[in-house]
Amino acid sequence: MSSPQKRFYHYLAISLGMLKERKANIYNGRRMIWNMAVSLLKAKYSGLKLGIWIAILNPLLVLLAISFVFTHIIKLNIDNFPFFALAGIFPWLFFSGALAEAASSILSQQGVLRQFKLSREILPLVTVLSEFLSFLIGWCVIYPIFLVFNPKIIVLFPLLLLVLVLMLCFLCGLGITLAVLNVLSRDIGQMLGIILMFWFWVTPVFYSIDMVPLRFRWICNINPMTHFTVYYRDVLFRGVVPDGSVFVAVLFWAIISMVTGIIVFSWLEPKLLKKV
Numbered sequence: 419m420s421s422p423q424k425r426f427y428h429y430l431a432i433s434l435g436m437l438k439e440r441k442a443n444i445y446n447g448r449r450m451i452w453n454m455a456v457s458l459l460k461a462k463y464s465g466l467k468l469g470i471w472i473a474i475l476n477p478l479l480v481l482l483a484i485s486f487v488f489t490h491i492i493k494l495n496i497d498n499f500p501f502f503a504l505a506g507i508f509p510w511l512f513f514s515g516a517l518a519e520a521a522s523s524i525l526s527q528q529g530v531l532r533q534f535k536l537s538r539e540i541l542p543l544v545t546v547l548s549e550f551l552s553f554l555i556g557w558c559v560i561y562p563i564f565l566v567f568n569p570k571i572i573v574l575f576p577l578l579l580l581v582l583v584l585m586l587c588f589l590c591g592l593g594i595t596l597a598v599l600n601v602l603s604r605d606i607g608q609m610l611g612i613i614l615m616f617w618f619w620v621t622p623v624f625y626s627i628d629m630v631p632l633r634f635r636w637i638c639n640i641n642p643m644t645h646f647t648v649y650y651r652d653v654l655f656r657g658v659v660p661d662g663s664v665f666v667a668v669l670f671w672a673i674i675s676m677v678t679g680i681i682v683f684s685w686l687e688p689k690l691l692k693k694v
Contacts, residue, residue, distance in 0.1 A: 447540055454540075455547035462548070474559045480507055484624060494625070498655075501567050505655040506623035506647045508560055513589065513643060514614045516549035520593030521600045521610055539683050542597035546589050554582075564654045571657045581649045584672040588642065591675030595682050602689055622647055642671040 444451070463472065484507065485500045496502050520542040527541050561578075564571060600606040621643040622630070630638055638644045645667035652660040 444539070444543065451540055451544055451547060454544040455551060458544060458548040459551050462552070474556050476511060480511070496626070498567070501564065502626075502651070502655055503624055504560065504563070505651040506621075508556065509585065509646060509650050510618065510621065510623050510643070512549060512553040512556075513585070513646075514618070516546045516553075516589050517593060517596065517614065518610060519549060520545045520589070521596040521607055523593070524597045524601050525607075538598075538687065539594050539680070542593040543590055546586070546593045550586050550589075561654075568655075568657045571654060574653045574657065574659065577653050577659065578650075581646065581653070581668060584668050585646055587672040588646070588668075588675045591672075591677070591679030594679035595675075598683050598686050602686065617641070617643065642667075642675075645671065 484503055489499050523541040523545040524538055596606060596610070600610075620637055620641055622638060627635065627638050627644070627648065645664050649660045649664050649668055652658050652664070
């Protein structure tokens with residue numbers, strides 16, 4: 419066996435060992451993660467007069483504005499466009515909000531690290547889970563809207579639960595990665611807003627993949643959020659079981675994101691300790 423191969427298998431063995439150890443830490447701290455996420459959710463809305471209703475009003479207000487622009491000004495030729503857009507914009511708002519909060523979680527909660535002996539990867543996980551709980555509360559209003567639009571989608575409810583779990587896993591892994599990178603390089607946090615804006619417009623939230631010219635569709639195919647958006651839209655708007663390739667794609671990105679996030683965090687944690 420050549421020297422490069424030996425180094426590869428050596429690093430692979432170390433990475434797998436780190437992955438196993440971190441998974442155990444996260445599992446053992448699951449109650450703490452849950453309690454901290456609930457507390458963070460309560461603190462987020464406690465000072466607001468509208469409270470948790472903000473989680474529902476935000477996507478609806480964005481939907482009204484976008485629907486007006488794309489139906490009365492740009493005039494996209496898509497039937498029932500408000501429902502078409504809502505199936506994409508609501509998950510996207512959760513994705514972008516959770517990612518932004520997770521990226522800054524370690525820097526913004528250094529006091530918690532000093533006060534309690536916590537594994538640092540728990541902080542982005544707590545942040546993502548808190549945003550996920552807010553997301554679920556929003557679904558209590560959003561999902562009935564889709565049921566009125568198409569009552570038959572009730573039989574696809576288990577598929578909706580599945581994509582919610584997979585999206586949570588995808589965001590947890592991505593959030594862990596961005597949280598540690600943001601500590602090591604503050605430029606990440608500054609650039610994230612621009613990255614998310616670009617990411618938003620290359621994700622088929624307000625348009626379908628069929629509308630994208632063939633020579634540019636490869637961009638959609640390598641974009642994880644394309645597959646999540648198509649999945650949500652198939653289940654909620656079209657009322658059909660997502661294509662097998664879409665299911666495989668969201669499962670693939672959820673697993674890759676979690677594994678990559680944990681391994682990257684494990685490798686970079688020694689450098690992280692010097693920063694916080």
